[in-house]
Amino acid sequence: MSKIDERLLEILVCPVSKKTLEQVEDELICYESKLAYPIRDGIPIMLPDKARKITDE
Numbered sequence: 001m002s003k004i005d006e007r008l009l010e011i012l013v014c015p016v017s018k019k020t021l022e023q024v025e026d027e028l029i030c031y032e033s034k035l036a037y038p039i040r041d042g043i044p045i046m047l048p049d050k051a052r053k054i055t056d057e
Helices: 006-011
Strands: 022-024 027-030 035-040
Antiparallel strands (some): 022 027
């Protein structure tokens, strides 16, 4: 798992909802828009069409 720098995580927001993100393993999660953005080789892929939809589990 690649840990995103805390300073970067503070400024990154979901491009859909503009809300904060939380890193869970190799994804950045937006609970507002229910999207999980992948982190590949330490780089967050912040494209909505590359995000995985999450469900309430």
